[in-house]
Amino acid sequence: MSTRTIEVGLRTPGLDASGAVTLEPLGVRLPEHTPVQDDLGGEHMLVNIGPQHPATHGVLRLVVELDGETVVRVVPHIGYLHSGFEKLGEYRHYNQIIPLTDRTDYLSPMANNVCLALAAEKLMGIEITERCTVLRVIACEISRIISHLVWLGTTGIDLGAFTPFLWLFQQRERLYDLQEAWTGARLTTSMTRVGGLMADIPDGFEQGLRDFCRTFPKTLDEVDSMFTRNAIWCGRTQGVGVISGPDAINYSLSGPMLRASGVDYDVRKDRPYLGYETYEFDVPVGEHGDIYDRYRVRLEEMYQSNRILEQALDRLAGLKGAPINASDPRVILPPKHRAMSDMEAMIFHFKQVMEGVKAPVGEAYLGVENPKGELGYYFVSDGTAKPVRWRVRPPSFINLACLPKLCEGVLLSDVIAINASIDIVMGEIDR
Amino acid sequence: MSAGSEDLVSPSVADLRTRFAGGVRRVLVSCGDTIVYLDPARAHEILAWLKDDPSQQFDYLTDLTAVEYRDAERPLEVVWQLRSLSRRQDLRVKVELAKDAPLVVDSVYDLWKGADWLEREVFDMFGVTFRGHPDLRRILMWETYREGFPLRKNFPLRGHFSRAEQTRQALAANPEAHYSLEELSIAAAFAELPDDMKDRLARGQRGEVA
Numbered sequence: 001m002s003t004r005t006i007e008v009g010l011r012t013p014g015l016d017a018s019g020a021v022t023l024e025p026l027g028v029r030l031p032e033h034t035p036v037q038d039d040l041g042g043e044h045m046l047v048n049i050g051p052q053h054p055a056t057h058g059v060l061r062l063v064v065e066l067d068g069e070t071v072v073r074v075v076p077h078i079g080y081l082h083s084g085f086e087k088l089g090e091y092r093h094y095n096q097i098i099p100l101t102d103r104t105d106y107l108s109p110m111a112n113n114v115c116l117a118l119a120a121e122k123l124m125g126i127e128i129t130e131r132c133t134v135l136r137v138i139a140c141e142i143s144r145i146i147s148h149l150v151w152l153g154t155t156g157i158d159l160g161a162f163t164p165f166l167w168l169f170q171q172r173e174r175l176y177d178l179q180e181a182w183t184g185a186r187l188t189t190s191m192t193r194v195g196g197l198m199a200d201i202p203d204g205f206e207q208g209l210r211d212f213c214r215t216f217p218k219t220l221d222e223v224d225s226m227f228t229r230n231a232i233w234c235g236r237t238q239g240v241g242v243i244s245g246p247d248a249i250n251y252s253l254s255g256p257m258l259r260a261s262g263v264d265y266d267v268r269k270d271r272p273y274l275g276y277e278t279y280e281f282d283v284p285v286g287e288h289g290d291i292y293d294r295y296r297v298r299l300e301e302m303y304q305s306n307r308i309l310e311q312a313l314d315r316l317a318g319l320k321g322a323p324i325n326a327s328d329p330r331v332i333l334p335p336k337h338r339a340m341s342d343m344e345a346m347i348f349h350f351k352q353v354m355e356g357v358k359a360p361v362g363e364a365y366l367g368v369e370n371p372k373g374e375l376g377y378y379f380v381s382d383g384t385a386k387p388v389r390w391r392v393r394p395p396s397f398i399n400l401a402c403l404p405k406l407c408e409g410v411l412l413s414d415v416i417a418i419n420a421s422i423d424i425v426m427g428e429i430d431r
Numbered sequence: 432m433s434a435g436s437e438d439l440v441s442p443s444v445a446d447l448r449t450r451f452a453g454g455v456r457r458v459l460v461s462c463g464d465t466i467v468y469l470d471p472a473r474a475h476e477i478l479a480w481l482k483d484d485p486s487q488q489f490d491y492l493t494d495l496t497a498v499e500y501r502d503a504e505r506p507l508e509v510v511w512q513l514r515s516l517s518r519r520q521d522l523r524v525k526v527e528l529a530k531d532a533p534l535v536v537d538s539v540y541d542l543w544k545g546a547d548w549l550e551r552e553v554f555d556m557f558g559v560t561f562r563g564h565p566d567l568r569r570i571l572m573w574e575t576y577r578e579g580f581p582l583r584k585n586f587p588l589r590g591h592f593s594r595a596e597q598t599r600q601a602l603a604a605n606p607e608a609h610y611s612l613e614e615l616s617i618a619a620a621f622a623e624l625p626d627d628m629k630d631r632l633a634r635g636q637r638g639e640v641a
Contacts, residue, residue: 079569079570079573082571086556087581087582087586088588091588122462122463125462250490250543250544251544252491252493252544252545252546252549263516362461362462363461363462363464363466364462365464365494367493374493376493378494378510382500382501388498388501389498391494391496391498393512397548397552398548398549401545401547401548401549402544405544430571431571
């Protein structure tokens, strides 16, 4: 019968004389190195979590090897939601792939739609209009806020905080109403087309989004005051699931996971697309690479997305009535009344619908900063209307791959917290 | 796809050509991205140099995938999307693997840990073996999957087996078969299982359906 020790790391933030934040041990802390009787006689135990478990955020299955309550090893198993999207994409025209992208990262479908359109436009060399650019920025940032709201709400629940979940989902519902008014769907938006958009924004959308931008930071402030200096939250997240900057790079992490480790790389800043270089916003970067820093990074990103939305709305006011689609009859369907009355328009309509848009021989990779990390679409074309290969660079798949490393030697309850902090969505991991 | 005007080609290409004269097969530019085709036998050596040399510093493996063309004559390609975070540079590196020989290439897991699951996915979907990968097994499909490699062009969209056969196999499958040998070795309890369960697990390991 062996003994081992459990160290309880509950800490609460305080302030020292100079006003800097310090970490004080919480009152309930056990004496250090309290011997705990090990009734398993030193044998390791195997615990299966998932695939049907709310804390695994979908159909993720984790096989955890435990020594008492300490994790020795985690083996993730994925693929339960595999739908063969990449294979299906090879049998579809470029515009027909857009509905598939809705269903990969289903917490930010509009951002996926935008990425697909941008990648196809890069492959075909199509310029989009200014109004389309601004509307796509709005779509991306709405998606970022929605995705981060879900992340913060569900992670709060995983760690025992139920109330902020309701506040955050209320705000998410406001954005979903706007998204639904624009695209007709809460989830399967399919709102872009190669060279433009499915539809322009409806009446009242701008005002609705302005109201949201004005009042939304108040909710964030409330959540901030509930979490950021909360003793339990800090105790569960600070110093847990740490990955250093060089390791984060070596594991190909991206998005908030990478930036929380102190690596300042944001695709919007470093490989700008959609004119992001002309917007004023800051990229939050953490320093410890733990769950707490990931939370701080994502929280600040929501404030910054709100800033971008306000600027985009200002620009939109100057682009009233401007076209949303490129004036390229090869890729943009003519208006229905012209297709029915004009011979040339009818031919273009027929060729696009029956043959699809042909891409030149070549290949293009385009990465965008999605809420979960860098989403990249890689097209290889042999000159036909259907890609030879449509590869998704799935950010949460690559971020999840470092879970076994993050979970080395933590407690079982921390596995749930670390898994939540990665911000995974199984539709994208399994594709 | 064109040979590209020289000013569009990434500056790394000139360094590669002087240092690894025979290792670089050809260079292309497509949509502004530079693509370097390497000799498969020397790919690992050149990728290691690209990662570690102070003039290159491609420290970030953005993506790793494979491409098979519809033209059956064309070889299958393994693609590494490299990025230097400090220099803000991208480079796409490829090797061509002839389809009449075993599809084998050296693993880059020792250079980039992020290659772990990416290489497993390429193995799962294309059947490319990565020599030196510590744990090369299927990742998205289950380990006893026997229909082949789904992203290969000779794999029909609906699979090799009929829907009836797939349903029959799914119903006959043994859920415990999904517990791999590795997990059983973690459990260290295999010897203590009842004989009938051991028997069912053993059948599951072979993946054969009665």
